[in-house]
Amino acid sequence: MRLCAYGQADDPWVVQVEWFREENSLRVEVHNPGFPANVRLRRPDANDAHGRGLLLVDAIAESWHSGPSRFGGTVVSFVVADAWPS
Numbered sequence: 001m002r003l004c005a006y007g008q009a010d011d012p013w014v015v016q017v018e019w020f021r022e023e024n025s026l027r028v029e030v031h032n033p034g035f036p037a038n039v040r041l042r043r044p045d046a047n048d049a050h051g052r053g054l055l056l057v058d059a060i061a062e063s064w065h066s067g068p069s070r071f072g073g074t075v076v077s078f079v080v081a082d083a084w085p086s
Helices: 053-060
Strands: 002-004 007-009 016-022 025-032 063-068 074-080
Touching: 053 063, 053 074
Parallel strands: none
Antiparallel strands: 002 007, 016 025, 025 074, 063 074
């Protein structure tokens, strides 16, 4: 088993990122081998080395969610509104 910063996996640790244009918005999906139940928005202290990923997503996204990935593991999906001018 390989231990990673964001989860554990028996297979080589791979992150898959997909993005889609939906009219003027951008939808991004980030798939990783972590556990869906471990995904949560954190408020790290200034000295913490980790824990800002979803905080950044929450700041720029119109909406986001997490859950089981179709590849196994976890997916975090978010939408950035008005990513392209009309």
